[in-house]
Amino acid sequence: MIENNATFETAGYSHYAVSHRPQRIDIGAESLGLVWDDGHVSEFHYLWLRDNCPCSDCVSSLTREQLFEICDAPLSIRPLEAQLRGDYLEILWKGDGHRSRFHPGWLRSHCYSDQARAARQWQPAIWDRAAIEASLPRYEYADMMQHDAILLRWLRKLRDSGISLLHNSDTTPGTLQRVAQRISFVRETNFGTLFDVRSKPDANTAAYTTLRLPLHTDLPTRELQPGLQFLHCLENDATGGESILVDGFCIAQYMREQHPDDFDALSSLPMDFYNKDRNSDYRFRGPAIVLDGQGAVSEIRFANFLRGPLDVPPDQVVRHYRAYRTFISLTREARFQFEYRLVPGDLLVFDNRRVLHARRAFDLQQGQRHLQGCYVDRDELLSRIRVLERSL
Amino acid sequence: MIENNATFETAGYSHYAVSHRPQRIDIGAESLGLVWDDGHVSEFHYLWLRDNCPCSDCVSSLTREQLFEICDAPLSIRPLEAQLRGDYLEILWKGDGHRSRFHPGWLRSHCYSDQARAARQWQPAIWDRAAIEASLPRYEYADMMQHDAILLRWLRKLRDSGISLLHNSDTTPGTLQRVAQRISFVRETNFGTLFDVRSKPDANTAAYTTLRLPLHTDLPTRELQPGLQFLHCLENDATGGESILVDGFCIAQYMREQHPDDFDALSSLPMDFYNKDRNSDYRFRGPAIVLDGQGAVSEIRFANFLRGPLDVPPDQVVRHYRAYRTFISLTREARFQFEYRLVPGDLLVFDNRRVLHARRAFDLQQGQRHLQGCYVDRDELLSRIRVLERSL
Numbered sequence: 001m002i003e004n005n006a007t008f009e010t011a012g013y014s015h016y017a018v019s020h021r022p023q024r025i026d027i028g029a030e031s032l033g034l035v036w037d038d039g040h041v042s043e044f045h046y047l048w049l050r051d052n053c054p055c056s057d058c059v060s061s062l063t064r065e066q067l068f069e070i071c072d073a074p075l076s077i078r079p080l081e082a083q084l085r086g087d088y089l090e091i092l093w094k095g096d097g098h099r100s101r102f103h104p105g106w107l108r109s110h111c112y113s114d115q116a117r118a119a120r121q122w123q124p125a126i127w128d129r130a131a132i133e134a135s136l137p138r139y140e141y142a143d144m145m146q147h148d149a150i151l152l153r154w155l156r157k158l159r160d161s162g163i164s165l166l167h168n169s170d171t172t173p174g175t176l177q178r179v180a181q182r183i184s185f186v187r188e189t190n191f192g193t194l195f196d197v198r199s200k201p202d203a204n205t206a207a208y209t210t211l212r213l214p215l216h217t218d219l220p221t222r223e224l225q226p227g228l229q230f231l232h233c234l235e236n237d238a239t240g241g242e243s244i245l246v247d248g249f250c251i252a253q254y255m256r257e258q259h260p261d262d263f264d265a266l267s268s269l270p271m272d273f274y275n276k277d278r279n280s281d282y283r284f285r286g287p288a289i290v291l292d293g294q295g296a297v298s299e300i301r302f303a304n305f306l307r308g309p310l311d312v313p314p315d316q317v318v319r320h321y322r323a324y325r326t327f328i329s330l331t332r333e334a335r336f337q338f339e340y341r342l343v344p345g346d347l348l349v350f351d352n353r354r355v356l357h358a359r360r361a362f363d364l365q366q367g368q369r370h371l372q373g374c375y376v377d378r379d380e381l382l383s384r385i386r387v388l389e390r391s392l
Numbered sequence: 393m394i395e396n397n398a399t400f401e402t403a404g405y406s407h408y409a410v411s412h413r414p415q416r417i418d419i420g421a422e423s424l425g426l427v428w429d430d431g432h433v434s435e436f437h438y439l440w441l442r443d444n445c446p447c448s449d450c451v452s453s454l455t456r457e458q459l460f461e462i463c464d465a466p467l468s469i470r471p472l473e474a475q476l477r478g479d480y481l482e483i484l485w486k487g488d489g490h491r492s493r494f495h496p497g498w499l500r501s502h503c504y505s506d507q508a509r510a511a512r513q514w515q516p517a518i519w520d521r522a523a524i525e526a527s528l529p530r531y532e533y534a535d536m537m538q539h540d541a542i543l544l545r546w547l548r549k550l551r552d553s554g555i556s557l558l559h560n561s562d563t564t565p566g567t568l569q570r571v572a573q574r575i576s577f578v579r580e581t582n583f584g585t586l587f588d589v590r591s592k593p594d595a596n597t598a599a600y601t602t603l604r605l606p607l608h609t610d611l612p613t614r615e616l617q618p619g620l621q622f623l624h625c626l627e628n629d630a631t632g633g634e635s636i637l638v639d640g641f642c643i644a645q646y647m648r649e650q651h652p653d654d655f656d657a658l659s660s661l662p663m664d665f666y667n668k669d670r671n672s673d674y675r676f677r678g679p680a681i682v683l684d685g686q687g688a689v690s691e692i693r694f695a696n697f698l699r700g701p702l703d704v705p706p707d708q709v710v711r712h713y714r715a716y717r718t719f720i721s722l723t724r725e726a727r728f729q730f731e732y733r734l735v736p737g738d739l740l741v742f743d744n745r746r747v748l749h750a751r752r753a754f755d756l757q758q759g760q761r762h763l764q765g766c767y768v769d770r771d772e773l774l775s776r777i778r779v780l781e782r783s784l
Binding site: 203208277280286 | 405406422423435437439440443444452454455456457458459461462463467502504505506509512576577579580582595596597598600601606614615616660662668669670671672673674675676678679685696697698699701702703704705706709710713714716717720721769770771774775776778779782
């Protein structure tokens with residue numbers, strides 16, 4: 001059994017389980033092949049190994065940042081000796097006589113074979129109305145606040161399905177600040193840190209009226225749309241005002257299968273989003289469906305009421321409007337819409353870059369409606385999950 | 393002469409000069425051609441015109457947000473009548489009898505002919521050492537704080553060249569907060585809102601030691617790297633510690649011309665950036681050279697000391713390292729490096745997503761070195777420029 005040792009520890013705070021043991025090394029010209037006890041072979045290039053040397057000369061023990069610069073080693077770097085010792089891969093480098101030692105758990109975790117890379121790919125849990133009604137992630141607010149294990153479970157669900165509901169939260173205004181601190185810090189915008197969603201006479205957004213809000217993502221006018229959106233119900237005696245949520249990834253997947261040209265149009269043609277106010281004038285230009293480097297849908301950017309004039313080549317204008325109509329028509333279908341009426345103490349949290357949200361119009365004759373909201377970015381969510389996973 | 397009228401005003405806060413007058417309309421099947429007095433022809437599709445109707449039924453006078461949804465009009469929407477009246481384009485729509493009226497200055501500004509679209513394309517002012525030594529944008533701090541016209545001039549220069557220096561600023565700690573408020577608000581990170589750059593015993597980044605810092609962008613570990621970086625010199629009696637700045641767009645342009653395969657590798661293969669700390673674990677995966685939808689370089693993401701293990705297909709590993717070495721070698725060439733020693737009162741501001749910065753090691757035997765820093769995102773810079781341009 002291998003323990004992480006001090007030399008290895010300098011490269012990071014994570015621990016790596018040894019699920020498989022290395023059996024043999026095959027030395028090649030630019031790389032070595034490491035054969036594991038389950039038959040899997042990892043190819044590790046010498047440049048890559050030298051670059052990832054975790055020793056305290058190469059990585060600062062204080063900051064965990066790399067001190068060594070791979071550009072200062074020759075492109076043709078080769079080992080003088082490479083061997084397995086006590087399941088560690090040990091290399092003595094030709095030229096400068098530097099020694100590197102690699103933990104087997106770390107090596108296996110960072111294998112970049114096609115198979116290993118595919119297995120590491122994150123997959124969202126996509127949902128329609130029926131699926132989310134059957135399995136909406138729900139947690140008790142007090143449990144989440146008290147127990148890190150429940151916090152971690154909640155955050156992983158939120159990452160994967162993009163939606164969740166916390167029940168029986170404290171309805172004191174400002175409570176969201178403490179919830180956000182369980183993850184990290186609040187993303188500030190021109191609407192402030194915490195914002196109050198209620199009808200206001202000087203509304204600078206439809207959110208602050210009693211009007212119906214069609215399905216949208218918040219702040220598509222910013223280069224980085226806020227990641228998580230928190231909506232905390234403090235009071236809700238109004239008639240109407242139900243929340244409607246749609247998984248934009250589900251709509252995009254359906255479009256890709258059933259309307260491929262519309263999917264291509266919305267994922268390649270840029271749209272312009274404008275948010276014009278007295279003291280700010282935010283604009284962003286980008287496609288409604290954002291693909292990552294592998295062609296997977298990573299983001300939806302969508303608010304009909306915040307679009308600026310379309311600015312694409314003339315022969316793409318009608319194509320864009322056709323695709324846009326297909327997308328909106330799908331979001332309006334009941335089979336994709338999850339409808340929920342927030343009650344005081346409910347805290348709805350969703351991925352604003354994926355889940356479109358809407359609100360029915362409401363009437364204040366019967367009572368008040370007061371939500372508080374805030375944003376926390378995806379970076380913060382993922383960082384928090386990684387830190388919690390180190391110890392749980 | 394045309395004045396903006398109340399109907400038009402509801403669509404936004406900007407004013408549009410009438411540089412050209414419309415002469416004639418040619419009615420087509422899906423679009424009309426608007427012929428201007430300089431011979432230019434703008435094609436406007438009926439869907440586009442209906443979508444952009446600025447009347448107060450279609451756009452809320454209160455919030456400036458669109459109430460009308462284009463998906464509720466038929467794809468085949470056509471005018472019953474279209475005419476020029478007093479230089480306005482007026483349309484009566486078939487079907488619902490809605491009337492739209494378009495201001496000629498607004499129409500010309502939003503023409504989407506290939507020629508008009510190309511003319512609107514922003515171009516950065518790229519620099520090497522000689523160019524920036526000859527024309528570094530420099531302003532007096534007091535002038536910028538007092539006069540909006542100078543603020544606007546500074547911000548435009550900063551947007552275009554990605555670098556600037558303010559002189560003789562107040563050296564009271566916290567002054568940056570007031571500078572940031574001239575634009576908008578500070579982007580918070582795990583390093584706080586304002587951060588103190590000086591040697592600390594418990595440093596969690598090399599920035600907080602006396603060590604040399606190689607050329608890098610800050611926080612490449614975040615999905616959205618901070619846009620503007622502010623470095624405010626409060627004290628500098630240390631030996632060494634000179635700042636070095638390199639225009640990453642200039643390096644990228646040179647690579648594209650001289651080393652096209654290296655450019656392709658760095659703009660298509662993702663790199664992994666890791667920032668591991670006791671309470672955070674930020675990671676981001678993306679290329680070092682980021683291209684926009686038109687293939688222009690929009691961002692550089694680069695910090696040798698914050699890279700995680702490369703995770704690309706095995707046959708791309710050596711190609712990546714070769715390209716990475718080309719990039720770093722170029723940034724180390726004197727012809728690209730602008731070197732400057734900050735003196736108290738200097739406030740260096742640069743686009744962190746474009747300009748790489750470095751610091752020589754310093755020695756505290758002779759005195760102290762204390763900078764304060766903060767970030768403000770590109771969105772905020774561009775919004776502020778637009779708002780200032782409305783009135784200046």
